[in-house]
Amino acid sequence: MHQPNEEGFYGRFGGAFIPEMLIPNIEELESKYLNIISSESFQKEYHRLLNDYAGRPSPLFKAERLSSKYGANIWLKREDLNHTGSHKLNNTIGQILLAKEMGRQRIIAETGAGQHGVATATVCALMGLQCVVYMGETDMERQAPNVARMRMLGAEVRPALSGNRTLKDATNEALRDWIANPTDTFYLIGSVVGPHPYPDMVARLQSVISSEIKQQLKEKIGTELPDYVVACVGGGSNAAGSFYHFLDNPSVKLIGTEAAGLGVDSGETAASIACGDLGIIHGSMTYLMQSEDGQITEPYSISAGLDYPGIGPLHAWLKDCGRADYLPVTDDQALDAVMELTRLEGIIPALESAHALAALVMLPLKSSDNVVVTVSGRGDKDMKTYMERFSL
Amino acid sequence: MNRLNKLFETRKNLLSIYFTAGFPNLNDTLVILQALQDSGVDFMEIGMPFSDPLADGPVIQASSTAALNNGMSLNLLFEQLQTVRQTISMPLVLMGYLNPVLKFGVEKFIQKCSEIGVDGVILPDLPFELFNREYRSMFESKGISNIFLITPQTPECRLRMLDEASTGFLYMVSSAAVTGAKSGISQSQIDYFERVNALNLNSPRMVGFGISDNESFKQVCKYANGAIIGSAFIRMIEKSSDIPGDTARFINAIRGGK
Ligand SMILES: Cc1ncc(COP(=O)(O)O)c(C=O)c1O
Numbered sequence: 001m002h003q004p005n006e007e008g009f010y011g012r013f014g015g016a017f018i019p020e021m022l023i024p025n026i027e028e029l030e031s032k033y034l035n036i037i038s039s040e041s042f043q044k045e046y047h048r049l050l051n052d053y054a055g056r057p058s059p060l061f062k063a064e065r066l067s068s069k070y071g072a073n074i075w076l077k078r079e080d081l082n083h084t085g086s087h088k089l090n091n092t093i094g095q096i097l098l099a100k101e102m103g104r105q106r107i108i109a110e111t112g113a114g115q116h117g118v119a120t121a122t123v124c125a126l127m128g129l130q131c132v133v134y135m136g137e138t139d140m141e142r143q144a145p146n147v148a149r150m151r152m153l154g155a156e157v158r159p160a161l162s163g164n165r166t167l168k169d170a171t172n173e174a175l176r177d178w179i180a181n182p183t184d185t186f187y188l189i190g191s192v193v194g195p196h197p198y199p200d201m202v203a204r205l206q207s208v209i210s211s212e213i214k215q216q217l218k219e220k221i222g223t224e225l226p227d228y229v230v231a232c233v234g235g236g237s238n239a240a241g242s243f244y245h246f247l248d249n250p251s252v253k254l255i256g257t258e259a260a261g262l263g264v265d266s267g268e269t270a271a272s273i274a275c276g277d278l279g280i281i282h283g284s285m286t287y288l289m290q291s292e293d294g295q296i297t298e299p300y301s302i303s304a305g306l307d308y309p310g311i312g313p314l315h316a317w318l319k320d321c322g323r324a325d326y327l328p329v330t331d332d333q334a335l336d337a338v339m340e341l342t343r344l345e346g347i348i349p350a351l352e353s354a355h356a357l358a359a360l361v362m363l364p365l366k367s368s369d370n371v372v373v374t375v376s377g378r379g380d381k382d383m384k385t386y387m388e389r390f391s392l
Numbered sequence: 393m394n395r396l397n398k399l400f401e402t403r404k405n406l407l408s409i410y411f412t413a414g415f416p417n418l419n420d421t422l423v424i425l426q427a428l429q430d431s432g433v434d435f436m437e438i439g440m441p442f443s444d445p446l447a448d449g450p451v452i453q454a455s456s457t458a459a460l461n462n463g464m465s466l467n468l469l470f471e472q473l474q475t476v477r478q479t480i481s482m483p484l485v486l487m488g489y490l491n492p493v494l495k496f497g498v499e500k501f502i503q504k505c506s507e508i509g510v511d512g513v514i515l516p517d518l519p520f521e522l523f524n525r526e527y528r529s530m531f532e533s534k535g536i537s538n539i540f541l542i543t544p545q546t547p548e549c550r551l552r553m554l555d556e557a558s559t560g561f562l563y564m565v566s567s568a569a570v571t572g573a574k575s576g577i578s579q580s581q582i583d584y585f586e587r588v589n590a591l592n593l594n595s596p597r598m599v600g601f602g603i604s605d606n607e608s609f610k611q612v613c614k615y616a617n618g619a620i621i622g623s624a625f626i627r628m629i630e631k632s633s634d635i636p637g638d639t640a641r642f643i644n645a646i647r648g649g650k
Contacts, residue, residue, distance in 0.1 A: 007521070015519065015522075016519060017490060017517045017518070017519060018517055018519075019446070019447045019516035019517055019541060020516065020540070020541035020542060020543055020546060020565070021447065021541070021543050021545070021565060021568065023545075023546070023550075024543075024545040024546070024547065025545075162453055162457070163443070163444075168444065172444055172446050175446045176446060176447075176449070176570045179446075179447065179568065179569065179570055180568055180569045180570060180573070181568070182543075182545050182568045183545075183568075278494075279491045279494065279495065280489075280490055280491045280494065280517065281444070281491075282444075282446075283517070290491070290495065292495070293465040293466060293467070293492055293495065293496075294442075294466075294491045294492035294493070294494065294495030294496065295442065295443040295460060295492065296443045296444050296491070
């Protein structure tokens, strides 16, 4: 019941609201992705690369000191330990195999924090394909190490200069590039956003996270079902992957956290569910932050990867039907969570992931509860912000 | 029959101009429409600015941002156009993106268009299937044409489907590009125009995207009913201190006058 219909709608969310120029590309992808992804040869190569290249399965770590602090069993799904430092590689490995299968030679991507850009540049280097990454100019400054990594990997990083110069603007530029290069180019989207079939495709490619969680919990505690799964939501790909195989297990409470920036009432926020309403962004009908006149609002978050005014249509649907809850987390709450995890468990998380960890204080936990928090990425890319904010 | 249909029945080598409402100044809309009519343009496309115009290049993006900063909105645009039919007799088309129209309410939007005397609407990100299912009868009952885009990549079966459903004209995107790409007309574009010509479609066709001067205008008129110019006009009025005079000179140059 949580799968999109033929036109790519989860209830009233999703679809493909795209100009005619993109329709042949989207239709081709739509007609091929399920067959390719479910083929034996794809699955074999995808899992070989996930295991031997990305380093999966990623550990499920019982965080003892965090557990005693919160009086529950806290498990960390360590996506930060993947090659390139986040969950993003799960998706780029899958999509690059798809692009190759479809005969595309040139790969384009958008990136916010730069993690998806790095993960894309990485698989392009691995496969010997040309790579162009669009990144908002603001993000190029605050995530400079990732810009350098992409360039080392041979990608061209093109600054997006419109709007607030963040993820939304980079996505616009990538879509324009695809319009101008319809035959040789594959658009490798980094989250569960964009026109159908991207949200479904990316969710499937990230669903390895929840299939591993089930297996690992079964081995460690004898049941595959935790009480909570918690993940941060920018577009929502690590959350979609963390939730995916639990969607039909109603006893598992699914919690997404979105970036509230300076607060949901401050006007400086990226909390699309708390502050948004129904509209269209990047080809998809979903919740987004917009003005009375239907102009998309410039978002704000300290975390470049969550600084997006919309949310993937799957999450809008899960919110609407009550299957998942979404909590806003402010910059300051996220920064507290960064320091807490660092000092209690010796893990420096990405700013995005800290938004998930910050939910622990908000949940009514019982001592018997098993709580899985997805640590979507590591904090190396955020050291500049941490040095400033923690006066290091 | 709306004004667009009559125009296509009676005239050839049509020139249409796109401009962004609210740019360069908030209240230029009627001034520009009057200048275009006086210069002998055949019909006008009024751009409803959007924050994230993803089929548009830098010139129209920048004009949209400026227009929004000036305070343009759909409500205000309809206010400005309230009395437009007292002075403007040319066909009028509104062009923009779906989200502001959805927010305004599609039914209310069509009602407003009908009251004002708008003849056609172009919403590039309104999916054909959705239009057909939910909005088509609403458009048709008010005599407002929904204009579909076609591109060099549009397959023949889809071209025929869009042709069948079209009540105004088909907007022929000249090449794989966003608006404002500087091109000149290449052989592969001519092949595309000829290929579409050979299909003997029912609908008239206007070529847009990348048309900017007399040469490209003349060339595409050989293969279609006319052409649409946007970015080149916007670049011109951005710097204009005499919109009527500069518009007349611009249009005259496109038409190939002295
Ligand atoms: C570490 C990390 N986590 C989360 C995100 C947010 O993306 P998503 O919501 O698609 O998981 C990003 C995006 O850049 C990221 O780098």
